[in-house]
Amino acid sequence: MFFELDEDQEQLKDLMRSFLQQESPEHTLVQRTENSLERPHDVRVFDRLCAELELVGLAIPEERGGSGAGLVELFVVFEELGRVLYGGPLLSTMLAAELIVTADTEDDFAELLGQLLAGAVRGAVAGLEWNRPSGLTASQDESGHWIVSGVSDYVFDGTDADQVVLFADSGDGVRCFLVDQPEALERSAREQLDLTRPVGRIRFDAAPVTPIGSAASAAGVRERVVAVATLCITAEQVGAARRCLEISVEHAASRTQFGRAIGSFQAVKHRCADSAVLVEAASATGLHAAWALQQDAGQQDPVVRSAKSVCSEASVKVAASTIQVLGGIGYTWEHPAHLFYRRAITSRQTMGTTWQHRDDIASQLFARG
Amino acid sequence: MTSERAASPYPDSAEEFRQRVQEFLSAQLPAGWNGLGSIPTEEQVVFIDAWRATLHRNNLLAVSWPESYGGAGLTPLDQLVLAEEFTKAGVPQGGLNDNFSIQMLGSTLLKFGTEDQKQYYLPRILSKDDVWCQGFSEPEAGSDLAGVRTRAHRDGDEWVIEGQKTWTSYGHLATHIFVLCRTDPDAVRHRGLSLLLVKIDQPGVTLRPLKTLTGEEEFNEVFFDGARCAVESIVGEVNDGWRMAMTLLGFERGEAAATLPMKFGQDLERLVQLAIRYDKAGDDTVRQRLARSAEGVEQMRSMGMRAVSQWVNGHEIGAESSIHKLFWSEWLQETTELAMDIMGIDGIIPTGDGLQGMSFPAAEAGTPNTSGAWADYFLRARAATIYAGSSEIQRNIIGERILGLPKDAR
Numbered sequence: 001m002f003f004e005l006d007e008d009q010e011q012l013k014d015l016m017r018s019f020l021q022q023e024s025p026e027h028t029l030v031q032r033t034e035n036s037l038e039r040p041h042d043v044r045v046f047d048r049l050c051a052e053l054e055l056v057g058l059a060i061p062e063e064r065g066g067s068g069a070g071l072v073e074l075f076v077v078f079e080e081l082g083r084v085l086y087g088g089p090l091l092s093t094m095l096a097a098e099l100i101v102t103a104d105t106e107d108d109f110a111e112l113l114g115q116l117l118a119g120a121v122r123g124a125v126a127g128l129e130w131n132r133p134s135g136l137t138a139s140q141d142e143s144g145h146w147i148v149s150g151v152s153d154y155v156f157d158g159t160d161a162d163q164v165v166l167f168a169d170s171g172d173g174v175r176c177f178l179v180d181q182p183e184a185l186e187r188s189a190r191e192q193l194d195l196t197r198p199v200g201r202i203r204f205d206a207a208p209v210t211p212i213g214s215a216a217s218a219a220g221v222r223e224r225v226v227a228v229a230t231l232c233i234t235a236e237q238v239g240a241a242r243r244c245l246e247i248s249v250e251h252a253a254s255r256t257q258f259g260r261a262i263g264s265f266q267a268v269k270h271r272c273a274d275s276a277v278l279v280e281a282a283s284a285t286g287l288h289a290a291w292a293l294q295q296d297a298g299q300q301d302p303v304v305r306s307a308k309s310v311c312s313e314a315s316v317k318v319a320a321s322t323i324q325v326l327g328g329i330g331y332t333w334e335h336p337a338h339l340f341y342r343r344a345i346t347s348r349q350t351m352g353t354t355w356q357h358r359d360d361i362a363s364q365l366f367a368r369g
Numbered sequence: 370m371t372s373e374r375a376a377s378p379y380p381d382s383a384e385e386f387r388q389r390v391q392e393f394l395s396a397q398l399p400a401g402w403n404g405l406g407s408i409p410t411e412e413q414v415v416f417i418d419a420w421r422a423t424l425h426r427n428n429l430l431a432v433s434w435p436e437s438y439g440g441a442g443l444t445p446l447d448q449l450v451l452a453e454e455f456t457k458a459g460v461p462q463g464g465l466n467d468n469f470s471i472q473m474l475g476s477t478l479l480k481f482g483t484e485d486q487k488q489y490y491l492p493r494i495l496s497k498d499d500v501w502c503q504g505f506s507e508p509e510a511g512s513d514l515a516g517v518r519t520r521a522h523r524d525g526d527e528w529v530i531e532g533q534k535t536w537t538s539y540g541h542l543a544t545h546i547f548v549l550c551r552t553d554p555d556a557v558r559h560r561g562l563s564l565l566l567v568k569i570d571q572p573g574v575t576l577r578p579l580k581t582l583t584g585e586e587e588f589n590e591v592f593f594d595g596a597r598c599a600v601e602s603i604v605g606e607v608n609d610g611w612r613m614a615m616t617l618l619g620f621e622r623g624e625a626a627a628t629l630p631m632k633f634g635q636d637l638e639r640l641v642q643l644a645i646r647y648d649k650a651g652d653d654t655v656r657q658r659l660a661r662s663a664e665g666v667e668q669m670r671s672m673g674m675r676a677v678s679q680w681v682n683g684h685e686i687g688a689e690s691s692i693h694k695l696f697w698s699e700w701l702q703e704t705t706e707l708a709m710d711i712m713g714i715d716g717i718i719p720t721g722d723g724l725q726g727m728s729f730p731a732a733e734a735g736t737p738n739t740s741g742a743w744a745d746y747f748l749r750a751r752a753a754t755i756y757a758g759s760s761e762i763q764r765n766i767i768g769e770r771i772l773g774l775p776k777d778a779r
């Protein structure tokens with residue numbers, strides 16, 4: 001029976017945990033963030049995640065060069081990445097590959113896909129948001145070639161991706177494209193709240209692009225990529241919240257005041273207990289969403305929506321609670337608590353805010369009634 | 370790493386049994402059945418009596434008990450499937466006291482009872498010759514069960530009981546009470562307790578109804594003044610009552626992880642209808658809070674499935690049940706408060722049928738969508754964070770047993 005991780009999934013989790021503990025240790029997080037605001041990740045770690053662990057292709061079908069695992073496995077992996085606030089271009093590269101696999105049934109972009117899966121090429125997806133216009137418009141010039149104009153404001157790893165794929169409004173619905181000359185795009189890094197994952201702005205000025213897949217399938221592709229992106233973010237939120245809870249508990253158990261561990265005071269203990277409830281409920285809901293999405297892609301909207309909203313709330317509340325339990329230490333730059341809080345807030349605002357998701361959930365409730 | 374799974378998380382054998390239960394329900398329930406909550410309280414009492422007899426005749430009261438004691442010899446997973454299908458249909462799994470008789474005492478006797486006890490009591494529970502209630506809480510020992518003061522001392526081949534119990538749900542409908550007593554006055558706290566099986570209809574036992582803040586008489590106070598039971602009417606060893614009590618309370622939650630989210634899902638549907646009726650479908654605040662309630666049901670369902678699969682895979686659900694209890698009791702209060710806010714001033718003048726679902730702790734399917742029912746439910750929800758271990762106790766359990774934080778000064 002499902003609903004606990006099976007043996008393979010547990011092994012994957014352990015593998016990720018020990019790899020990341022070694023390669024991306026928490027105690028270096030603040031320092032890494034400070035030293036390279038633009039690129040807070042270690043290129044070597046990214047290379048190993050791609051080449052050795054083959055994570056870009058984890059949930060890509062085997063016949064397309066991936067490992068053929070499911071979304072539950074993807075959830076497991078991203079939960080571990082969230083624990084260490086991993087900020088390298090894995091998510092964006094994986095989403096670019098997901099877009100190509102879903103849109104390109106003819107295998108026209110097999111070479112690019114292979115490079116993305118190998119990590120040799122880092123990808124980014126522009127125009128990707130939950131139920132928001134992409135901000136990009138596509139049209140055909142006199143010679144029939146497609147060009148895209150507009151600004152995409154929040155592109156994960158948008159600044160230094162090697163290749164950019166995108167969703168744009170073609171006047172006849174959404175379409176998927178590959179940018180022909182990514183090096184010619186006007187791209188800028190953005191100063192942002194989250195110091196662990198770079199987000200870039202990309203300006204498209206009649207940039208030549210090549211369509212990926214058909215016009216008929218593009219809306220479905222967008223829905224799928226949005227769902228997978230949202231699921232990965234929720235998984236990260238669960239991992240980060242779980243880690244924050246651990247940090248709180250470790251501190252509450254060891255820090256003494258008035259001659260006793262502060263975790264023995266109910267005011268602190270109950271705060272930690274409330275966080276534990278949030279983490280448990282979020283992790284069960286997120287994993288359920290991954291499972292449900294894998295079982296029945298038609299169900300993706302409601303389950304992923306709930307999961308995003310629930311995991312956002314958990315990660316923000318638990319991260320805030322950690323700062324409170326840690327007291328003064330939690331408010332210092334040196335302690336990573338603020339990085340968890342910054343990531344939590346940022347992820348909450350990304351891929352649909354909690355407010356938007358709840359409004360849509362309400363619409364679904366009333367439509368059903 | 371590819372794994373193909375059916376859309377149901379349950380194994381085929383359980384799905385086959387589900388089919389059987391569904392067939393049974395459609396054959397046995399009256400045409401147009403809409404859930405227990407849809408019929409008036411007086412009719413419910415009659416229905417429950419007849420329904421319980423039907424279940425007994427069809428050997429569906431305790432399907433996971435061994436056949437030798439009157440059960441159906443099926444698996445705990447089958448029991449769970451039955452609970453789910455019954456919840457969906459809005460019918461109880463037995464009479465009002467069967468939660469105490471079958472789920473709690475019956476399961477405990479199966480684990481720790483003597484062969485004589487099992488052969489004597491278990492069939493009598495199913496045939497309703499014996500109807501049980503719970504004698505744990507006391508006026509001075511609610512959440513602090515180890516502080517129980519009711520005493521029992523040996524007199525020849527009998528135990529003699531003195532003291533008082535309280536919050537005894539459905540005590541007035543019971544013939545027997547299982548009583549947690551202090552049998553060693555010198556032992557500290559939980560070390561000197563025993564669990565005794567006591568007849569209510571005897572000179573030394575007096576029951577007094579206790580009116581709750583909703584105005585109902587569901588609870589009782591029970592006074593013991595020289596009440597007696599035979600020495601062999603003890604579950605487990607003398608002074609091992611704490612372990613028995615904890616085991617028994619563990620069975621209290623059993624299927625709730627799976628069935629409560631279903632009941633709360635039904636409540637949510639009624640709440641959506643209520644919001645439509647009060648023209649609040651476009652109200653931003655109501656929409657946000659309603660969606661939050663819906664997320665809560667989703668969270669409970671997901672946690673429930675996880676708990677159920679842990680249980681089916683042979684892991685005990687220990688302190689995790691505290692997370693569920695804390696979560697659903699707070700959800701219930703938030704959601705019934707939302708109902709009051711949706712109704713506005715109508716909520717203070719409850720009209721129409723009140724909450725009819727008599728089952729504990731959530732309303733049955735078919736409960737009328739009236740201000741009367743919601744106002745009742747709203748008041749009743751105040752108890753949810755107190756009974757079966759208060760929220761403060763649950764947070765201590767989570768903090769200490771799940772997170773490993775040090776105990777507070779006690």
